[in-house]
Amino acid sequence: MPDSCVGETSPAASPLPSREATVDSSFVVSLLTCSPGEEVYELYGHTALRVRRECNHFDVVFNYGAFDFATPNFVWRFMMGQTDYLLLPQYVEEFLMEYTFRGSSVVEQELNLTPAEAERIALALIEESRPENHAYRYNIFRNNCTTRARDRIEAGIDGRVVYPVRPRRNTFRTILHQYTDGHPWAREGNDLLLGAEVDTLLCERDEMFAPIYMMNYADSAMIDFGRGRFRPLVRARRELLAADPQRRQAAADAQPSVPFSPAACGWGMLALGLCLAAFELRRRRIVWPVDAVLLTLQGVAGLLLVVMALWSEHPAVGSNWQVWVFNPLPLVALPFVVRADVRRQPCAYHPFAAVYLTAFLALYALLPQDFSTLTLPLALLLLCRAVVHWRVYR
Numbered sequence: 001m002p003d004s005c006v007g008e009t010s011p012a013a014s015p016l017p018s019r020e021a022t023v024d025s026s027f028v029v030s031l032l033t034c035s036p037g038e039e040v041y042e043l044y045g046h047t048a049l050r051v052r053r054e055c056n057h058f059d060v061v062f063n064y065g066a067f068d069f070a071t072p073n074f075v076w077r078f079m080m081g082q083t084d085y086l087l088l089p090q091y092v093e094e095f096l097m098e099y100t101f102r103g104s105s106v107v108e109q110e111l112n113l114t115p116a117e118a119e120r121i122a123l124a125l126i127e128e129s130r131p132e133n134h135a136y137r138y139n140i141f142r143n144n145c146t147t148r149a150r151d152r153i154e155a156g157i158d159g160r161v162v163y164p165v166r167p168r169r170n171t172f173r174t175i176l177h178q179y180t181d182g183h184p185w186a187r188e189g190n191d192l193l194l195g196a197e198v199d200t201l202l203c204e205r206d207e208m209f210a211p212i213y214m215m216n217y218a219d220s221a222m223i224d225f226g227r228g229r230f231r232p233l234v235r236a237r238r239e240l241l242a243a244d245p246q247r248r249q250a251a252a253d254a255q256p257s258v259p260f261s262p263a264a265c266g267w268g269m270l271a272l273g274l275c276l277a278a279f280e281l282r283r284r285r286i287v288w289p290v291d292a293v294l295l296t297l298q299g300v301a302g303l304l305l306v307v308m309a310l311w312s313e314h315p316a317v318g319s320n321w322q323v324w325v326f327n328p329l330p331l332v333a334l335p336f337v338v339r340a341d342v343r344r345q346p347c348a349y350h351p352f353a354a355v356y357l358t359a360f361l362a363l364y365a366l367l368p369q370d371f372s373t374l375t376l377p378l379a380l381l382l383l384c385r386a387v388v389h390w391r392v393y394r
Contacts, residue, residue: 027115029051032047032048034048059091061089065144067084081315083138085136087128105242112223141316146208150214160223162221176194176198266377270377274384276290291385292338302325358383361379
């Protein structure tokens with residue numbers, strides 16, 4: 001799963017004051033929203049909290065998006081949803097340097113807090129970011145850099161934050177699509193791994209997992225502090241860092257490019273499969289290496305989906321209807337299919353595959369999930385292979 005908020009390991013010197021340091025009530029707390037970059041892990045933007053205190057030049061960004069690549073089995077743990085992220089305190093100049101380099105903008109929303117509220121949030125962030133407290137279990141939709149920043153603000157306020165009510169139009173998937181617009185293979189990865197749970201309409205709070213949405217909600221939010229009294233959550237908004245289109249373009253140009261889209265790949269494979277089927281029917285002979293490659297790819301993809309559905313802590317991977325098409329059964333059937341092809345004999349796997357693929361395609365439009373672009377053409381290709389075997393060996 002692509003990450004929405006990425007950082008690096010801690011700086012050499014911590015910007016935090018000691019626990020014994022004297023504190024006062026002059027804290028200013030701001031919500032920072034960073035626009036997306038071009039790397040896969042930068043596509044979703046980022047959220048952080050800035051705390052400053054002018055009397056002693058304290059100016060620190062608390063970044064919930066840090067992680068350590070050196071963690072043992074990092075890639076496997078990330079796939080299984082077992083990645084622990086860190087709350088990293090950074091000097092504001094250090095934080096802004098990364099976004100300057102990649103050409104992203106950083107918007108600051110200064111929060112309209114009482115001195116007691118600002119101090120409460122600041123001290124909670126300082127304590128949470130200490131090495132013994134700074135780790136948390138990351139969840140892309142429920143517990144990421146944006147939701148943790150929101151929750152920390154709400155926990156420090158005397159009263160409650162009231163957000164504007166909006167029509168339910170978005171799902172998790174449609175919001176992810178907005179962020180991956182122009183990056184079709186990143187979108188394809190999301191759509192392949194995420195199941196039907198991400199296709200339900202979201203309430204306002206659920207939409208706040210995305211940094212830009214959180215920023216827009218904060219602009220209109222009010223603090224209800226009792227007895228019918230309200231005040232805006234945001235006191236002032238400013239652009240700390242302007243976007244640099246030239247740097248953004250340079251970063252985009254530096255990304256490896258794929259010369260074809262997922263749709264072109266899927267439908268192109270189907271077209272080649274139909275041409276091969278015509279050749280095989282005319283010659284009455286199956287080109288068995290094609291089956292070996294297709295069944296291997298189908299089975300490996302299916303094994304990944306099943307492993308994630310059964311053991312991953314990632315949300316929404318356990319309700320994936322695409323497991324009908326991509327499942328591990330072809331890996332089991334592979335040696336029997338190849339042996340039957342070599343001997344020019346029928347194999348029981350093909351009628352079985354034709355039945356379950358036909359059932360999937362018949363229900364395709366009715367299933368409560370938006371499928372990967374590759375799913376339909378590949379399902380048709382696999383069905384075509386099963387039918388060709390039946391015709392050749394009939």
